[in-house]
Amino acid sequence: MNVIEVKDVWQIYDNRIVLERLNINIAEGSFVSIVGPSGCGKTTLLRMLMSEEHASRGSILLDGKPLSREPTVDRGVVFQRYSVFPHLTVLGNILLPLELRSSRVCGKFFGARRRSAIEDARTMLEHVGLRAAAPLYPAQLSGGMQQRLALAQALMAKPRVLLLDEPFSALDPGTRADIHVLTKRLWEETKMTIVMVTHDISEAFRLGTRVIVLERPSPDEPGKGARITHDIPVRARQTATPDKLKIA
Ligand SMILES: Nc1ncnc2c1ncn2[C@@H]1O[C@H](COP(=O)(O)OP(=O)(O)O)[C@@H](O)[C@H]1O
Ligand SMILES: [Mg+2]
Numbered sequence: 512m513n514v515i516e517v518k519d520v521w522q523i524y525d526n527r528i529v530l531e532r533l534n535i536n537i538a539e540g541s542f543v544s545i546v547g548p549s550g551c552g553k554t555t556l557l558r559m560l561m562s563e564e565h566a567s568r569g570s571i572l573l574d575g576k577p578l579s580r581e582p583t584v585d586r587g588v589v590f591q592r593y594s595v596f597p598h599l600t601v602l603g604n605i606l607l608p609l610e611l612r613s614s615r616v617c618g619k620f621f622g623a624r625r626r627s628a629i630e631d632a633r634t635m636l637e638h639v640g641l642r643a644a645a646p647l648y649p650a651q652l653s654g655g656m657q658q659r660l661a662l663a664q665a666l667m668a669k670p671r672v673l674l675l676d677e678p679f680s681a682l683d684p685g686t687r688a689d690i691h692v693l694t695k696r697l698w699e700e701t702k703m704t705i706v707m708v709t710h711d712i713s714e715a716f717r718l719g720t721r722v723i724v725l726e727r728p729s730p731d732e733p734g735k736g737a738r739i740t741h742d743i744p745v746r747a748r749q750t751a752t753p754d755k756l757k758i759a
Contacts, residue, residue, distance in 0.1 A: 512538065512539045512546045513536045513537060513538055513539070513572075513575075514537055514538070514539045514573065514574060514672055514681060514704045515535070515536070515537040515560065515571065515572065515573055515636055515672060515704070515706070515736050516535075516536050516537075516571070516572040516575075517533050517536075517537075517569070517571050517584065518534060518569050518570050518572070519532060519533070519534060519568065519569040519570075520532075520533040520534075520554075520559065520568065520569035520570070520573070521533075521566065521567050521569055521736070522552065522555050522559065522564070522566060522567050522736070523567040523568075523736075528735060528736035529552045529555055529622050529735035529736050530552040530555060530556060530725075530736050530737055530738070531735065531738050532738050533556070533567065533569070533738065533739060534573075534739070535718060535723065535739070537672075537704060537706065538704075539704055539705070540702050540704055540719060541704060541705075541720050541721055542698055542705045542706075542707070542721070543682065543705070543706045543707070543720070543721050543722075543723060544632050544707050544708075544709060544714070544715035544716070544718060544719030544721070544722045544723070545706065545707070545715075545723045545725060546708070546709055546710065546711070546715040546722060546723070546725070547710065547711050547724060547725035547726055547737060548710060548726070549710055549726075550681045551725050551726060551727055551737040552725060552727060552736065552737045553677075553708035553709075553710070554676055554708065554724070555745055556576065556708070556732060557588075557674050557676050557708055558579060559571060559708070560578075560586065560672070560674055561582050561586050561588055561674060562578050562579055562580060562581055562582050562583070562586075563582060565580070566599075568630045572699045573585065573586075573671065573672070574671065574717075577706070580694075584608070584611075584612070584670060585670050585671040585672070585673065586670055586671065586672050586674055587665035587666065587668050587670035587672070587673045588665065588673075588675070588676070589658070589662055589665050589670070589673070589674075589675050589676070589678045590661075590676050590677075591676060591678060591681050592657075592675045592681060594658075594661035594665070595649050595657065595660050595664055596649075596663070597622055597648065597650060598646055598648075599648050599649075600645065600646055600705055601615055601636065601644045601645050601646070601648075601652070601660055602632055602633075602645040602646065602648060603635060603638070604630070604660060604664050605632040605635055605651070605664055605667055606629065606632045607629040607664065607667075608667040608668035609631065609632065609667060610628070611668075611674075612668070613628065624724065631667075631670065632667070633645070635663050635665065635666065635667055635689075638663070638697075639659040639660070639662065639663045639693060639697075640644045640659065640749040641659055641660060641663065642657060644656060644660075646656065650715040652668045653686070654681055654682050654686065655685075655686035655687075655689065655690055656681050658678055658679060658682065658690055659690060659693065661678070662678070662690075662693070662694065662697065666697060666701060666703070667757060670703070671704065672703075672704045672705070672706060673704070673705045673706075674705075674706050674708070675705065675707035675708070676707075676708055677708060677709050677710065678707070679691070679709075679729070680709065681711070687714075691714070691717055691718060692716060695718060697748070700716075703757075707719070709747065710719050713757075716745055718747050720744070720745050720747075721742070721743065721744050722740075722741070722742075722743045722745060723735045723739055723741070723742050723743075724741035724743075725738070725739060725740070726738070726740045733751050
């Protein structure tokens, strides 16, 4: 089943075509990496998936229905930086999605409901290795910890789709490798549908079950926007190594 269907979508700013003719069906539970050079329109595409931007032409469906005009909790997002609230502690940031959902449902967030939410929040923090950081503020965390917090916060809202916009590109290589492992694990455990844009092709292949390449045509076609030039299924990596098989 497709969670997202992008149908002949174009984005045109001031008569300049940024994206053209995009058609993408995103299957439930897949991890789609969208890779392309800087400025080709990756963030624009993600902003359209979030309803922060609207397609100039074409349509986008979520679970078969046109996207709402405004962002909603069914689409979680993590940016390269500043996805969490600086004035809330780590625990406060993780509790926020639960608090918002609860207050929408019954207008209050006290007593047993709040205690159980705090328990869920602490479990999530444990999961992403931030339990000891619960009372700290985002500014007191390293870049890698901030991005783990942003991922955890987005997942607490249990979105239908998690949208990632170059979430790891500001991290040093070691930290990035660790958070790749964590992201893959969270994706496997939650069976969530993830769409990640990146300009790092190795990251796209390491994490994605499918890699979509967005590119502008050659410079001698100036009036054209970026479009999909490759759509590559990624085979799951073998877990048994050939060496082990030889020994056996
Ligand atoms: N709201 C906007 N108005 C006008 N131009 C925009 C707007 N948003 C993005 N663009 C332009 O669209 C192009 C693609 O931008 P972007 O999606 O940020 O690229 P990427 O994320 O791939 O680096 C850029 O040339 C950018 O200047
Ligand atoms: Mg971008």
